Amino acid sequence: MKKNLFLIIIFYVILKPSISFSLVEIDITRGNLDPMPISVSPFFSDKITDENIKKNLNIENLGQEISKVIENNLEKTGLFDAIEKEAFLQKPDIAHLKPRFEDWALIKSQVLITGKVTSKKINEKDYINIEFKLWDVLGAKMVDGFSLTTTPRSWRRVGHKISDKVYERLTGESGYFDTRIIYVAEEGPKTQRIKKLALMDQDGFNTKYITLGSELVLTPRFNPANDKEITYMSYFRNMPRVYIVNLQTGEQKVVGDFRGMTFAPRFSPDGKKLIMSLAKDGNSEIWVRNLETNIQEKLTDHPSIDTSPSYSPDGKYITFNSDRSGYQQIYVMRSDGSKVKRISFGKGIYGTPVWSPRGDLIAFTKLHKGKFFIGVMRTDGSGERLLTENYYQEAPSWSPNGRIIIFYRETKTDDKGQGFSAKLWSIDLTGYNERLVNTETDASDPSWSSLLGN
Amino acid sequence: MNISKILKNAFLIVIFGLLVTACATKKSVKTTTESTSTTKAEETQKADPIEKLDALMQGDVYIGSDTVGELASGVPDRVFFATNETILTTASRETLRKQAAWLRQNSNVTVVVEGHADERGTREYNLALGERRANAAKDYLMTYGVSSDRIKVLSYGKERPVDSGSNPLSWSKNRRSVTVKAN
Numbered sequence: 001m002k003k004n005l006f007l008i009i010i011f012y013v014i015l016k017p018s019i020s021f022s023l024v025e026i027d028i029t030r031g032n033l034d035p036m037p038i039s040v041s042p043f044f045s046d047k048i049t050d051e052n053i054k055k056n057l058n059i060e061n062l063g064q065e066i067s068k069v070i071e072n073n074l075e076k077t078g079l080f081d082a083i084e085k086e087a088f089l090q091k092p093d094i095a096h097l098k099p100r101f102e103d104w105a106l107i108k109s110q111v112l113i114t115g116k117v118t119s120k121k122i123n124e125k126d127y128i129n130i131e132f133k134l135w136d137v138l139g140a141k142m143v144d145g146f147s148l149t150t151t152p153r154s155w156r157r158v159g160h161k162i163s164d165k166v167y168e169r170l171t172g173e174s175g176y177f178d179t180r181i182i183y184v185a186e187e188g189p190k191t192q193r194i195k196k197l198a199l200m201d202q203d204g205f206n207t208k209y210i211t212l213g214s215e216l217v218l219t220p221r222f223n224p225a226n227d228k229e230i231t232y233m234s235y236f237r238n239m240p241r242v243y244i245v246n247l248q249t250g251e252q253k254v255v256g257d258f259r260g261m262t263f264a265p266r267f268s269p270d271g272k273k274l275i276m277s278l279a280k281d282g283n284s285e286i287w288v289r290n291l292e293t294n295i296q297e298k299l300t301d302h303p304s305i306d307t308s309p310s311y312s313p314d315g316k317y318i319t320f321n322s323d324r325s326g327y328q329q330i331y332v333m334r335s336d337g338s339k340v341k342r343i344s345f346g347k348g349i350y351g352t353p354v355w356s357p358r359g360d361l362i363a364f365t366k367l368h369k370g371k372f373f374i375g376v377m378r379t380d381g382s383g384e385r386l387l388t389e390n391y392y393q394e395a396p397s398w399s400p401n402g403r404i405i406i407f408y409r410e411t412k413t414d415d416k417g418q419g420f421s422a423k424l425w426s427i428d429l430t431g432y433n434e435r436l437v438n439t440e441t442d443a444s445d446p447s448w449s450s451l452l453g454n
Numbered sequence: 455m456n457i458s459k460i461l462k463n464a465f466l467i468v469i470f471g472l473l474v475t476a477c478a479t480k481k482s483v484k485t486t487t488e489s490t491s492t493t494k495a496e497e498t499q500k501a502d503p504i505e506k507l508d509a510l511m512q513g514d515v516y517i518g519s520d521t522v523g524e525l526a527s528g529v530p531d532r533v534f535f536a537t538n539e540t541i542l543t544t545a546s547r548e549t550l551r552k553q554a555a556w557l558r559q560n561s562n563v564t565v566v567v568e569g570h571a572d573e574r575g576t577r578e579y580n581l582a583l584g585e586r587r588a589n590a591a592k593d594y595l596m597t598y599g600v601s602s603d604r605i606k607v608l609s610y611g612k613e614r615p616v617d618s619g620s621n622p623l624s625w626s627k628n629r630r631s632v633t634v635k636a637n
Contacts, residue, residue, distance in 0.1 A: 190618035216613055218577060238566075238608060240581075261585055261609060264578040277582065279609065282540070282589030284582035305582040321579065327538070328579055351576040365576050391620070394576045410573070417618035445577070 035081035036170070037108050038074060040067045042085065043115035043130070044092040052119035056126055056152040063092065063117050066130065069159030070113060072203060073177045074166065078433035083109055096133065101140040109137050113166060120149060127151060130158045134166055144169050156205060157452070164451070176399040177202055180449045181406065182220040182230050183424060185209065186442040190413065190420040197232060199247065202448070204438035210245065219264065219395075221447040224357075225271030230447070231255070233263045242276050244291075256289050256296050264307045268335075269315050275299070277307040286320055288335075299337035310354045310362075311335065312379070319343075319353040319362055319379075330364055332379060343381030348373075352394055355379070356402045361429075363396035363405050374407050376429065387431045400450045403429050406437060408444040515543055516626035521616045525565075525633050529556045532632040533591060537572070537625075540586045542594055550591060553633050554598030564636045567591050569609045572625035577611060584609030584631075591631040606636060 043063030045053070053062045067085075074080040088095075089103040096114035104112050115132040133145035144165060148158050157178060164175025185198040195217050197210035211217055211234075220232035228248045233240060242255045242262040256262065260280030267274055272292055277284045284305045289296040300306040304324035311318055312335075319332045330344040330353045344350040348368030355362055356376075366373040366386065372393045375386040393409040406426045413420045422444045424437035437446070510518040516534040525531040530553075533546035542550065557563060569588030571580035588607040596602055617624040 191615055193613070216610075218581075218613070240609070261581070263581050277578070279582050279585040282586045282593070284585065305579060305586065307582050308576065308578045321576075323538075323579075328576075351579055367574070392573065412620040413618055415619070415621075417620075417624070420618060 035075075035079055036110055037083055038080045038111045039083045039088060039104060039107070039109040039113070040071045040074075040085075041088060041090075041092045041095050041112065041114045042067045043117050043132070044096055045117040049117055049119040049128075052126060053117070053128065053152060057155070062128075062155060063115065066115065066117065066155060066159045066162075067113070069156055069203070070163050070166070073160065073163035076203075076435060077167065078428065079171065083107055096131075099135055099137075101135075101137050104135075104137045111135065111166075111170065112137055113162070115162070119152075122149075128155065130155070130162075132162045132165075134169060156201065160201070160203075173403060174401045175451070176401045176404065176448075178452050179400060180222075180227065180452065181424075181437075181446050182210075182222055182232075182449070183408075183439070183443045183446040184217060184220065185439065186422050186444060187213075190417070197230075197245075198439070198441075198443070200439070207440050210247070219445050221266050221397075222449045223267045223271045224269050224450050225267070227449045227452050229267075229271070231265040231267060231274060233265065242274070244274070255291075256287075258287075258296075262287075264309065266310055268311050269313050275309040275311065275318060277309070286318070286337075297337075299333070299335075300340070301337075308352045312355045313357055313359045317355075317379075319355055321351045321353060330362065330377075330381070343379070344377070344384075345381060346384055352396065354396050354398060356398050357400055358402040361402075363398065365394040365396065365407075374405060374427065376405075385431070387427050387429075388425075388434055393425070395445050397447045399426075399448050405429065406446045406448055408446060410444075510623060511626050512543075514622060514626055516623075516629070517545060518627075521627050523632075525553055525635065526556045526560075529553055531634065532630045534626060535587055535629040535631075537574075537629065538583070540583070540590045542590055546591075547594060550594045551598055554595045554600050557595065557600045557604065558598075562637075564604045564606070566606045566608050566634045566636045567595075568614075568632045568634060569607065570614060570628055570630050570632070571612045572628045573612045573615060573620070574625060575612065577613075580611035581609050582611075584611045587629075587631045591633065595633075 043066045045063045053059055071082040075082050087107045090100055096116050099112055112135040118129045120127045120129055127149050129149045131147040133142050136143050160178035163177040167175040179202045180199055181202055182199050185196045186193050188194045194213040196213040197217050197220050198207055200207040216235040218233045220230050223229040229246055231244050234243050240261040242265040243252055244255055245252045255274055258278050260278050262276050262278050265274055265276040273288050273290050275288045278287050283303055284307050285298055286300045286306050286309045287296055287298050302324050304322050306322045309318050309320040316335055317332055318335050321328050322331050328349040328351045329342055330350045331340055331342050333340040348366050350364050350366050352365045353362045361376045362379055363376050366375055371389050373386045374388050374396050377384040390409050391412045393407055396405045396407045404426050408422055409425050410422045422442045424439055424443045424446050426437050427434045513536055515536050523531040530549045533549050567588040569584035571583045588609055592605045592607055615628040617627045
């Protein structure tokens with residue numbers, strides 16, 4: 001893998017730290033059904049910049065493309081409604097300097113985003129500077145903005161950073177656009193699926209394949225403390241084991257020295273430990289391995305199947321599923337394995353518990369009366385809420401701000417066994433805004449990264 | 455001008471509208487998931503002569519011969535399980551005794567017992583379940599005189615179905631452990 005895969009930010013200048021409290025706000029806890037009208041003006045650029053960018057990236061109008069990235073991100077939240085650019089009355093360059101607010105109010109825009117792209121040379125190398133401003137149309141003032149200088153090919157990430165800023169400003173929640181998703185790309189017939197690890201930007205762009213498909217790979221998961229590291233399970237040499245991969249160097253190592261199959265890996269919130277299951281002699285237990293001291297320890301001790309462990313964000317607890325009651329149910333224990341307590345008592349079987357990054361909820365898969373559900377419950381098992389129902393779906397993973405759950409869904413085949421597909425879907429914590437997540441191939445086992453570092 | 459106040463008022467006014475749309479959205483989600491094509495498929499499944507299914511499944515354990523290969527001549531290579539179960543049926547034990555007898559006669563052969571689950575479970579749980587099933591078969595082979603160092607266990611969970619159907623009969627063929635020659 002190439003180095004410098006990630007964005008180099010040289011300047012990060014906040015233009016005007018604003019003190020506005022009157023800015024339009026969105027309450028995202030109710031499942032907003034009345035999206036806020038918003039205008040994203042194409043970012044403006046001069047002739048020299050256009051020529052340089054054409055040379056570097058082969059893109060005609062980068063300013064327009066950046067505005068599309070932002071529009072697409074914001075619209076997919078279901079909270080915003082981007083106004084058609086044909087309706088805009090003001091030119092991008094003038095709007096960016098000082099919008100005529102009446103013109104934007106006239107087309108019912110409550111919020112306006114403007115920007116400017118400038119090419120730069122630093123030590124003979126090409127860079128672009130992207131400046132953006134967020135305007136409150138009704139309040140008639142600028143409320144936020146920044147300016148970033150970066151390598152030309154990182155332009156989409158700047159679009160995501162701008163989207164995050166706008167989202168944070170308007171909802172009061174942290175953003176989730178400058179993130180990636182690691183998943184399993186699938187191809188081929190259901191009985192001989194070829195699976196590869198794949199990495200993409202949250203909006204489905206910049207897909208990279210991490211493995212070639214020569215061995216079966218499953219359940220990749222990001223290290224929440226390091227977005228350049230993942231863990232996953234591979235059948236390399238027909239020895240199903242848990243691995244850790246550095247996405248920058250491509251370096252890969254098997255985790256621990258276990259006799260038996262290791263699977264269902266997840267990092268601790270600080271990235272210093274890995275929890276997983278070890279299946280040996282017909283019994284699966286949960287183990288933890290300290291990645292710094294290389295000490296490994298068994299946490300559960302029960303003849304039943306104990307698997308799918310996930311840490312609470314403070315690292316003090318672990319939730320997992322076990323069939324010790326006869327059927328798969330969700331349990332919580334202290335991270336040293338003590339005080340095991342069952343928390344799921346509803347009808348049906350429960351699996352794949354994943355602790356929310358906010359700490360207050362656990363997402364899960366439920367099978368009841370032949371249907372699969374993705375749901376959430378409080379960490380004591382109360383307040384169960386089912387978000388979506390389908391023939392088959394599982395493996396919830398949280399967006400870093402804990403507002404959205406991504407999972408995968410498989411279709412039922414017809415009576416000839418045809419028509420199988422697996423796709424990623426996302427849904428709001430509110431149960432609204434269910435969306436297909438675009439992937440180049442069929443896909444499963446998604447894991448959402450934290451907000452990317454530099 | 456205080457926009458958030460105006461917004462809040464506007465919110466109160468539209469709240470009824472929101473609720474109505476909310477209900478509408480929920481309903482439409484339900485109807486799309488319960489698509490008509492699936493219901494039709496289910497009906498044709500049920501319309502299948504029940505006797506035929508009975509001949510292929512006992513309880514929900516597969517007892518037919520479709521997909522069954524041979525470890526050696528006259529020695530079936532696989533056994534089948536009930537949903538979520540790892541218990542060996544009478545028929546499974548008979549198959550495994552045949553495998554054990556053949557392995558005792560061919561003491562240079564080593565095998566891999568591959569454990570599988572159907573698609574109606576979560577991936578990680580199914581990996582564990584496949585491992586449990588393969589070990590149930592391995593333990594039985596050991597009881598009948600095959601030493602443990604000749605038997606490796608490999609769980610595929612739900613990753614390698616033999617039948618791609620989405621119906622109880624297909625699932626029953628996929629809940630299996632298969633004894634495969636390793637050398």
